[in-house]
Amino acid sequence: MKKTVLISALISIVVCLNLTAATEDGGYAGAFLKMAIEARPAAMGGAYVGFSNDAAGQLYNPAGLQTITTRIFSSSYRLMKLDRKMGFISMVLPTRLQSALGVSWLYAGYGDVEGRDKAGFLSGEMISSNEHVFGVSFAKRFVPYLGLGVKLNFYLKKHAGISANSIGIDLGGLLHIDSLFPYGSMEYKAINDIQVGGTIKHIAAKYPWEEEDVDLAATRTDEFPMAFALGASFKTFKRKLLVAADLEKNTKQSFLVRLGAEYFIDRGLRIRSGVNDGTLTAGAGFSFELDRVMLVINYAFVNERVDEGSDHIFTLDLNF
Numbered sequence: 001m002k003k004t005v006l007i008s009a010l011i012s013i014v015v016c017l018n019l020t021a022a023t024e025d026g027g028y029a030g031a032f033l034k035m036a037i038e039a040r041p042a043a044m045g046g047a048y049v050g051f052s053n054d055a056a057g058q059l060y061n062p063a064g065l066q067t068i069t070t071r072i073f074s075s076s077y078r079l080m081k082l083d084r085k086m087g088f089i090s091m092v093l094p095t096r097l098q099s100a101l102g103v104s105w106l107y108a109g110y111g112d113v114e115g116r117d118k119a120g121f122l123s124g125e126m127i128s129s130n131e132h133v134f135g136v137s138f139a140k141r142f143v144p145y146l147g148l149g150v151k152l153n154f155y156l157k158k159h160a161g162i163s164a165n166s167i168g169i170d171l172g173g174l175l176h177i178d179s180l181f182p183y184g185s186m187e188y189k190a191i192n193d194i195q196v197g198g199t200i201k202h203i204a205a206k207y208p209w210e211e212e213d214v215d216l217a218a219t220r221t222d223e224f225p226m227a228f229a230l231g232a233s234f235k236t237f238k239r240k241l242l243v244a245a246d247l248e249k250n251t252k253q254s255f256l257v258r259l260g261a262e263y264f265i266d267r268g269l270r271i272r273s274g275v276n277d278g279t280l281t282a283g284a285g286f287s288f289e290l291d292r293v294m295l296v297i298n299y300a301f302v303n304e305r306v307d308e309g310s311d312h313i314f315t316l317d318l319n320f
Contacts, residue, residue, distance in 0.1 A: 028252050029207050029222035030155065032108045032131060036276070037076050037088040039298035039315035043283025044260025045274020047244035049197040049231025052174070055090045055317065058104045058137045061197045061231070062149030063172035065100040065139035068092050070294075076315040084110045098147075099140035106133040129159040139172075145179035148172070155224075157207055168205025168224060173198050193235040201227040225252040240264045272300070279303050283313075294319035 036042035038056035048056060052064025055074035071093055078086040090104035109130030132155070139149030151170040157163060177194035178186040186192045205224035227250040235242050246258040260274030260281075268287035275281070283300035296317035303310055 028225055030131075030202060030205065030224040032086070033106075033133070033202075035078070035086065035108075036281075036300070036302065037078050037086055037106065037313065038074070039076060039283055039300040039313040040262075040272065040285060041260075042276075042302060042313045043272035043274065043281050043285075043298070043300035044244060044262060045258045045276040045279075045281045047231060047233075047246045047258040047260035047274055047276075049172075049199055049229045049246045049248075050174075050233035050244050051195050051231075051242075052172075052197065055092050055102070055104075057139075057149075058090055058092070058102045058135055058151060059088070059106070061172040061174060061199050061229075062102070062137040062151040062170055063139050063147045063174040063197060063199075065092055065102050065137055065149055066098055066141040066147040066174070068094050068100050070094065070319045073318045073320075074315060076313060079312045079314075081311075082110070084108075097140070099138070102135075102137035102139075102151075104133075104135045104137070106135070107131070130157070132156040145176045147174045147176070149174075153202075153205065155205055155207070162209065164207035164209050164222075166204075166206050166208070166224075168201075169203040170199065170201040171203070172200075191234050191236050193233075193239065195233050197229075197231045197233075199227070199229045201229070225250040227251075276302075292320070 036046050038059060040054065041048040041056050041060060048060035052061040053067045055072045057064035072091070074088070074090045076088040080086060086108045088104065088106045090102060092100055092102040094100045107130065109128065134154040134156075135151050137149060137151040139147060141147040149172040153168045153170065154165065155168060156165045175196045177196060178192060202224040203226060207222040209220045209222065227248060229246055229248040231244065231246040233242060233244040240263060242262040244260045248256045248258070256277045258274065258276050260272065262270055262272045264270050270285045272284065273282045280303040281300060283298065285296060285298040287294055287296040289295075296319065298315040298317070300313040301310065302313065
């Protein structure tokens with residue numbers, strides 16, 4: 001009975017919050033990075049900065065990698081309409097003294113479209129556009145209550161026969177509030193595993209474009225807006241319910257609010273829901289052990305926004 005009441009309350013809160021209006025989107029370099037790709041954080045509304053304790057931490061807060069104790073291979077794909085594509089592959093390796101190393105590849109693009117000449121007639125050439133982000137992350141817990149992380153990104157964009165690339169840096173921190181209290185004193189509290197995180201992303205990232213043809217020679221630089229985020233999370237109901245909230249601001253947009261929750265039911269089954277800047281999200285995950293390898297299957301549903309259609313995200317994690 002308590003579980004039913006709790007789940008109903010969470011759904012009601014999420015539906016009410018989803019009625020709020022969404023803020024502006026797009027129109028700048030790296031705008032696609034706002035789109036969730038890992039199913040677990042996507043289902044939780046993208047509220048992930050305050051813990052980031054799996055491979056998705058490379059996208060949200062690299063400092064969270066220092067909590068990982070097993071090797072993780074993760075692969076995600078986002079099903080989208082309008083012939084758009086998005087995928088993510090990553091690997092996390094725990095190293096010595098509460099630290100971890102991660103590598104990742106994020107891909108986004110759309111299918112070929114027919115090109116046209118200056119008069120507007122079909123040229124017979126097919127045009128495509130795609131973007132890649134290759135990353136290397138490292139995180140370490142320097143003292144019991146503080147972990148820090150850094151991610152080095154290589155950005156590459158190809159569009160209509162021209163390309164641009166850049167290097168950028170993400171920085172993150174994660175404060176373990178429970179560790180500030182005497183050992184064991186928070187173990188049986190109503191709320192525990194309290195964490196607060198912060199990130200600065202896309203430092204120095206930009207796309208320098210250079211195009212030359214018979215009639216045109218142009219140079220332009222598109223800078224990535226730096227993004228600043230604060231997040232917090234905690235567990236309650238004997239650690240069966242995880243609640244998280246994020247506040248994000250980049251140099252091109254207004255503040256974004258993200259809220260999410262994850263509830264552990266039983267036998268590795270978890271349900272999730274959230275609100276990402278006014279957009280409803282939901283999903284579930286299931287984990288099971290197979291020959292000393294833990295398989296984790298996650299799914300997320302992202303509600304329709306700006307008439308683009310609803311998206312579905314699938315993630316497979318191997319923990320070994």
